[in-house]
Amino acid sequence: MKDDIILRVIAKLTMPFMVLFAVYVQFHGDFGPGGGFQAGVIAAAAIVFYAIIFGLAAGQRLVPEWLVEKMLAAGVLLYAGVGVAGLLLGGNYLDYFVLAHDPVHGQHRGIFWVEAGVGLTVAGVMLKVFYMFAGRGRIDEEEGA
Amino acid sequence: MSQIAAHYSYWITIFLMVAGMYILIARGNLMKKLVGLATLQTSVYLLYIAPGKLIGGTAPIVAEGFATYSNPLPHVLILTAIVVGVATLALGLAIVVRIREAYGSIEEDEILALDRDAADPAD
């Protein structure tokens, strides 16, 4: 598809807006529909869109395989880390009340970091799933199966 | 009659649930079974969310002048359930891809036949 000029131009124009929308959805989860999972999926969709138009190799140059696996694990550790931070600061596990100078700000901070972790992991998972499935089809075609 | 019509969300839930289960059981193609599974899970989302909206209830953000708020908890539960469903579907599809590579087919009866023929009564 990278030979079609219309697709190439439109892809390059819309990709930044998709990523920006993902960031918007990520941070506005407590005021409207949104949050980590939705934002992660939209961000991954932007990269998948790029990979579909310009080819899987180009997509993997943009976001390499090793980075995707690290994103996966780092997001979960971030979430668990917020929980442990609550433990260390004197509350129970995943206690947001103690994370800042007063409970309301603590809740804000806790939810912010937790959703960041979720967004990171979900984006990683969606990209990994795409790379796995797309990479496999290629092997099938090469062997003429 | 109006009683029955008023519960239309439950009727749709039941229809999706039963349709999903039928596809799961009746279709031999592994991919179609996963479609049935996804339909079954979708009916559950409806079961939780539809009763969450209270008649006359507004969005669940505290505001002046409103006394009835719709229930936000089912939405949170279903978000979790949707993510679980996505993970299950992704895993199921990955296994189907591997089965296709290993057996050359994704029809249940062909796979069972291949397994039966290949099972040499050893020793």
Place this chain on the structure above:
Amino acid sequence: MLEHLPALQVVVPLIAAPLIVLVRNRRFAWLAATAASWACLAIAIGLALRVAEAGTVSYALGSWPPPWGIEYRVDALNAFVLVLVSLVAALVAPYAWTSVAAEVEPDRQYLLYAMYCLCLAGLLGIAITGDAFNIFVFLEISSLSMYVLIALGPQRKALVASYQYLLLGTVGATFYVIGVGLLYLKTGTLNLADMSERLRTVEELRPVLAALAFITVGIGLKLALFPLHQWLPNAYAYSPSMVTAFIAATATKVSVYVLLRFYFTVFDPAPIFERLPTREVFIALSVAAMVVTSLVALFERDVKRLFAYSSVAQIGYITLGIGVDNLASLTGSVVHLLNHGVTKGAIFLLLGGVALRSGAVSMSVGSLAGLGRRMPLTAFGLVIAGFSLIGIPGTAGFITKWYLILGAIDRGLWWLVAVIVATSLIAVAYVWRVVEAAYLRPADEAPAKRAEAPLTMLVPALAMTALCVYFGFETSFSVGGAREAAELLLRGVR
């Protein structure tokens, strides 16, 4: 830190899993998994001691007080289950190094350990949480990681087994969620203790009946209750040895715990059980499980499938205790969670050693010929574990059968005593097939070299076998804990 033990029980393996994925090294993965399993055992024992001296432990996650927040609640029943799961994990994890290295490709091994840690976290979470929807989340965490673990088996049949388990397991979890949804609609809460309080005063009982039905079928699929057991033989037979040992000893037992929790704690105040023939249905299904699957095991060729069908029969004993529903039989049910866990764990760990030395992917009963000479310790272990399966006095299995028979006699169900004894005789028959092949049949190849399984595999397997005998004599923890749990369940109020 001590008051945070309930949270740490789940958090420790949950953090180990992404760490393993980040570091991506096999040796680190095995070390992290083993360290997490041993830490879980220490935490579980700590929690059991706290519950024994101070009563029910309640922990509010996120410092939100129950019933608004999710609560981790440890009482006599879940402390027992937590110790069981972490004990099995602590023995299987050191075993895994050599076993997994032989059965799974090197660049996939760290993924197996990550899934193992997630599965452990999920199983411990199911046992410790006091929130109905949280049980679903942990149920699916453990189930999804189990599907992956099974699919990592060496043969291509492992993929089909994993897919079959995925379909049936997800249907089970979905039914469970439907049941919880109906209960939530009726009571307005998800906290198990609060739900049971509110069910006391509910007038319209039909949704509660529907919820009971959905939850029973859903959890029945997960615990392989008789007609819903189709996924189990293939899943146990084709997965890697360490995985079979781990899930055979823990997965179905934790689902039994969920069933006990819902039946005796949540649904207890609602006036539904007197109108339903639940006891009769459970007894009928359990007897069917015990008889039919024992007979199938008698004629099964593949060794791992033979013991898998035996597992379904043993789960039948556990649900029989629930059906008879008095103190003795419930004690038998709960103690069988532990006894069968260590028995089947021992058998599958020992069989893993045999598989490693013979190099075969699937073993028929005939391939065990001459085992007594080739691997004497392993064969001896298999005999001991087989005795425990049958219920010979002096082993853990006997303790269970004793309490089940006592319970049946208490209710005057003499025919049930006959069935229990008869199925134990069928167990004698299929264990004899294995013992006869190991000791009395001459091996085909001429020089029967003595090649025991490597020490890292032999020691955990024999330790598990020793536990089968230990729990047959020293029953203060197993029966004492089980009796306390049974009394708690029959009392009903939390």
